[in-house]
Amino acid sequence: MTPFEFTLLAFAISGAAGVLGSLLGLGGGIIVIPVLTLLFKIDIRYAIGASIVSVIATSSGAAAAYVRERMTNLRVAMVLEVATVSGALSGAFLAGQIKGRWLYIIFGLVMGYSALMMFHKRNQVVTEEFVPAPWADWLKLHSSYYDEALKREINYRVARTRVGLALMYGAGVVSGLLGIGSGALKVPAMDLAMRLPIKVSTATSNFMIGVTAAASAGVYFMRGDIDPFVAAPVAAGVVVGATIGSRLLGVLHSRLIRMVFVAVLLWISLQMLIRGLQG
Amino acid sequence: MTPRSKLSPVPVDAEDRVRRVEIIISNLLRAGVLGSLALVVIGTVLTFIHHPEYFTSPADFERLVAPGAAFPHSVGDVIQGIQLWRGQAIVTAGLLLLIATPVMRVAVLIFAFIYQEDRTFTRITALVLFLLLLSFFLGKVE
Numbered sequence: 517m518t519p520f521e522f523t524l525l526a527f528a529i530s531g532a533a534g535v536l537g538s539l540l541g542l543g544g545g546i547i548v549i550p551v552l553t554l555l556f557k558i559d560i561r562y563a564i565g566a567s568i569v570s571v572i573a574t575s576s577g578a579a580a581a582y583v584r585e586r587m588t589n590l591r592v593a594m595v596l597e598v599a600t601v602s603g604a605l606s607g608a609f610l611a612g613q614i615k616g617r618w619l620y621i622i623f624g625l626v627m628g629y630s631a632l633m634m635f636h637k638r639n640q641v642v643t644e645e646f647v648p649a650p651w652a653d654w655l656k657l658h659s660s661y662y663d664e665a666l667k668r669e670i671n672y673r674v675a676r677t678r679v680g681l682a683l684m685y686g687a688g689v690v691s692g693l694l695g696i697g698s699g700a701l702k703v704p705a706m707d708l709a710m711r712l713p714i715k716v717s718t719a720t721s722n723f724m725i726g727v728t729a730a731a732s733a734g735v736y737f738m739r740g741d742i743d744p745f746v747a748a749p750v751a752a753g754v755v756v757g758a759t760i761g762s763r764l765l766g767v768l769h770s771r772l773i774r775m776v777f778v779a780v781l782l783w784i785s786l787q788m789l790i791r792g793l794q795g
Numbered sequence: 796m797t798p799r800s801k802l803s804p805v806p807v808d809a810e811d812r813v814r815r816v817e818i819i820i821s822n823l824l825r826a827g828v829l830g831s832l833a834l835v836v837i838g839t840v841l842t843f844i845h846h847p848e849y850f851t852s853p854a855d856f857e858r859l860v861a862p863g864a865a866f867p868h869s870v871g872d873v874i875q876g877i878q879l880w881r882g883q884a885i886v887t888a889g890l891l892l893l894i895a896t897p898v899m900r901v902a903v904l905i906f907a908f909i910y911q912e913d914r915t916f917t918r919i920t921a922l923v924l925f926l927l928l929l930s931f932f933l934g935k936v937e
Contacts, residue, residue, distance in 0.1 A: 519849035519856045523839065559862045569890055576828045576896045584821040590904065594920050601926040605933070655915065726897040731927045733894045735934035740868040744886040745842075745859045748835050751890060755832050 519745070522556060526749035530570065534757020538578035539765055540777050541721030542699040543571035543729065544754055546784060558746055565741035566750045568733045573751045575726020577758030578719070578765075585766060586661045587719035589712065592674060595655060596706075597724055599681040600698070603688020604728060610693060620792030623690055623701070627785035630704035635778045637708075638771055647711065651677035661716060664766035672713050680710040691728070699725050700784050703777060714770045718777070816907040823903060827896035834889025842882030898927060 529551050530544075537544030545567040552563035582588040652658060657674040683705035691698035699721050706717040736742055765773070842849070849855055858864065867873045867887050876884020901924050908917040 517856050518851055518853050519846075519859055520843065522856055522860075556860070558860045561862065562860060569893065572893055572897060573828075576824055576893065576900075579900070580821045580825040580828065583817050583824065586817065590817075590820075591916060594901075594904065594916060594923055597923045598919060598926065601923065601930060605926070605930050608930070608933070727901055727923070727927065730894055730897040731931045732934065734931050737868060737891070737894065740866075742868070742887075742890060743860065743864060744838070744866050744883045744890060745864070747890055748839050748886045751893060752832060752835050752839075755828055755893075 517556070523749045526552075526556070526746075527753040530750045530753025531757035531760075533570065534574055534577060534754035534759075535761040535764070536757075536776075536780075537570075537574040537699075537754070538722060538758035538761030539718065539768070539773060540699070540780060541703045541718030541725070542574075542780065543567070543725050544574045545571060546700075546780070548750060548754075552746065552750075561741050562743040562746045565736050565743065566747040568729050568736055569742060569747045569751050570754045571729040572726050572733060573754035574758045575722050575729070577755040578722050578762035579726065581759070581762035582719040582722065582765070586659070587715055587765065588723045589657065589659050589674075589716055589720050590723070591655065591659075592657050592706070592710070592712070593720050593723045593727075595657070595677065596680060596684045596702075596720075597727060599684035600688040600691075600702075600724060600728055601731070603685040603690075604692035604698075604732075605688075606685075607689040607692020610689065614693065617792050619690065619693060620788045624785045624788035624792055627700060627704075627781055627788065630701075630708060631778045631781040631785060633708050634704060634774060634781070638774050638778075647673070647675040649673060649675045649677065652710075659716075661713070662766075663713075663715070663770075665769045670713060672716065673711065675711040676709045680705055683709060688728075698728065700781055704781070714774050714777070715765055718773065719765065812911055816910065820900060820903055820907065824896060824900060827892060827899065831889040831893040831896070834892065835886050838882045838885030838887075838889060840882070841880065841885060845882060898924075901927065 530548065533544040533547035536542070536547065548567045548570045549563050552558045552566060553560055579588065583590070652674040655677065657677065658672065660669050660671040662668075663670045684702065687698050687701035687705065690701065702721040702724060703717050706712045706720060707714055712720065733742070846855070867876050867884050873884050873887050873891065877888060901920060905917060905920045905924065908920055
């Protein structure tokens with residue numbers, strides 16, 4: 517393979533990763549890392565460096581549209597971000613003291629369970645049942661967005677802020693320890709515990725993963741893990757893909773987004789279980 | 796105060812302020828992303844202009860992605876490389892701009908909450924920015 521062929525191919529594949537990542541609120545690392553290491557035989561260090569850039573590219577590429585269309589709940593994002601970053605800091609300190617193997621098994625099971633629960637409520641846009649939410653009332657987290665697929669404004673209430681904070685802390689610890697899967701835990705936490713509509717959950721997760729990844733990306737850059745030759749087509753492709761994906765999110769039906777998310781989540785949980793069981 | 800704005804949970808002018816802030820953040824993000832995309836594309840094109848052998852030589856691909864491949868990874872290297880019009884340095888500048896956008900977004904959000912006179916969220920957002928900088932510096936020490 518010549519450098520030119522690599523640039524074109526990596527750009528095209530990253531474009532697809534950007535569409536999927538921006539729709540589902542995941543970083544796209546689940547596509548970028550295996551493609552770079554297995555297909556292009558690139559060193560894992562540079563693959564991880566390019567993947568962290570792709571997380572930021574997904575987030576920033578999509579965020580401009582999501583913030584404008586009020587799909588992202590900025591207040592929820594900031595409240596939860598406190599827990600996520602604290603979790604990531606704790607995770608970085610715990611690294612080496614906890615066996616990765618058990619974490620893979622535990623979180624593989626958590627993700628599998630979340631996927632089943634999300635599948636269970638596949639036909640709901642907003643949970644109608646009223647839940648008292650003193651924290652969300654106090655922090656004024658309730659909001660609304662315009663759903664283009666349904667052609668109407670969707671009002672929603674945020675519930676169980678404290679449970680959400682605890683889950684986000686856990687998601688942060690896992691991403692600090694294992695360096696993966698923070699979006700895959702954030703979306704179910706917002707969807708299942710805090711009762712956010714699925715579109716708001718993926719858009720808000722998208723915003724958050726970019727913010728968290730930016731701090732680690734600075735460190736990766738100074739360590740020399742971000743090879744511009746590898747990261748350039750990935751970043752460009754993902755930005756273009758994420759821009760397209762962010763246009764799609766408004767138009768697509770919540771049910772479809774939920775089903776695709778459930779499928780991807782099941783796949784990630786299976787991968788984690790296999791890694792855990794193999795030791 | 797008109798009686799109407801007392802009744803509605805969010806006064807109209809406050810909602811208008813929120814909306815204006817959202818538009819500013821959205822535009823800032825778009826500018827950051829487009830700027831970095833432009834730098835990455837220009838740098839890549841320059842790289843291929845300077846090295847026409849990259850179109851044909853598989854050996855060069857091996858070298859470019861091999862562990863320990865030479866490329867700028869300090870801000871000083873990047874600035875020096877840009878002055879020499881080196882493609883990879885311009886790409887790296889674009890990647891750094893991309894990495895900086897989410898952090899700038901949080902910083903702008905702090906001002907947005909100050910503008911909305913929302914003390915609680917000004918503090919929460921400032922705490923997020925502090926934690927981000929802390930994890931960046933702790934990671935650097937490692």
